Amino acid sequence: MIARPSQAPSMPFAPPGDYSTGIRGGPLLPGSVSAKLTPSLADDVVSGPRGRYILAYSETAPTGQRLAIGIATLGLAEQVHIISAERGHLICTSSGSFDWTTPEPEHTQLWHRNTVGVRLPALIGPSGLVSNDPYLTLFELARASTRIGRLYPPSHYVEQKRWTTRVFYDLHAAVYRAGCLSSQVEYQREVDRVEQFFSDVDEHLSNSPYLTGDHITDADIWLFCLLIRFDQVYSPAFRLHRYRIRDFASIHRYSRDLYGRELFSMTTNFSAISTGYYRGIPFLDRGVTPIGPDDLFLR
Missing domain, CATH: 3.40.30 (Glutaredoxin)
Known part of the structure; x- marks a missing residue:
């Protein structure tokens, strides 16, 4: 049996099982x-x-x-x-x-x-x-x-849980809700939620290389995996096209920094992302897979 650290953090964020994402096939609850x-x-x-x-x-x-x-x-x-x-x-x-x-x-x-x-x-x-x-x-x-x-550094547990909570509600689930809810009022609320999240993250990253502390944590991995799908899928397909990642200088720098690391770039497959979303989600499937964008904005 491997000995565990004596000050391991408590459970990280997990969303409630009944949160409405607006579409079956959104984030798995x-x-x-x-x-x-x-x-x-x-x-x-x-x-x-x-x-x-x-x-x-x-x-x-x-x-x-x-x-x-x-x-x-x-x-x-x-x-x-x-x-x-x-x-x-x-x-x-x-x-x-x-x-x-x-x-x-x-x-x-x-x-x-x-x-x-x-x-x-x-x-x-x-x-x-x-x-x-x-x-x-x-x-x-x-x-x-x-x-x-x-x-999951214990010294940053509270801050990390706060960010991962927001990553889910204000980005991961919010993009699906913006793209799938039929009410203009509800749609506007989710657009505002995503844009406020980007604004807050951009400001935070202007003074810090990562979301929590001085090295990459699970919060950064989760955020990156959503950011690299934003310009390609979430922005055009889920009606969030007012901004792109490159419109937020600190988020753009942060995304490029992480993409420059081997594990992040090697596991990013733009072709699979396009095919999976545009052919795998019925309301997006028009029988074709859109071309691009590639990774030029991440280099």
Whole structure:
């Protein structure tokens, strides 16, 4: 058993299970998940033999990218095999960098046996589905490891929970509500919510490199995974087209800085994002996948 830090933070933010996002298929709410990772299972994932568990995810969804980056940041990429539906197995090479390779047949079989009817991302083990909770899975893995401070520093717990709460309500859920609610008043409220959030984040980042403290935390990973989808999907498709990421100087700098890091850029798949949203969400599907934008605004 791996000894945990004595001052591990309490549970991070998770939204209520019945929050209305305006559309079925929006952010996965806790009340709809099929399985949740328990502390004892998290211990087994982290401490047991390597490669018995896989993270199965699609590069379309921000929740999958968030877990992929988070698990690799914790140094668990060899312990938990990170497998993308689009590009295969994300591995850590002998030089310490990352690359994509073909998954082992047994992991492909594990994926196919246990994800029918299950919304991804999903953590799967020898006995089947372990968790597809997008909010607490990463935290439980971090808490079971010796590296929880990398993503959930106890000294910044309150600030991080405040930011992740806002990331969900004021961006992740708000973009769906803006795009799908039919009332002009409700639509305007959500647009104002997103724009106020961007204004507050931009001001905060003008004096700080990250949302909390002096290094990347889960709050930054979650925010990045939404920001890189904003200009491509949320702004044009969900009626939030007044502003772009580059209109906020500090957010633009922050997004470019994170995208310049290997794990963030390697797990960003603009083609999969466009196809997944514009062909996978019925009210957006016109039979074509829009072209662009590419990553020029992030270079």
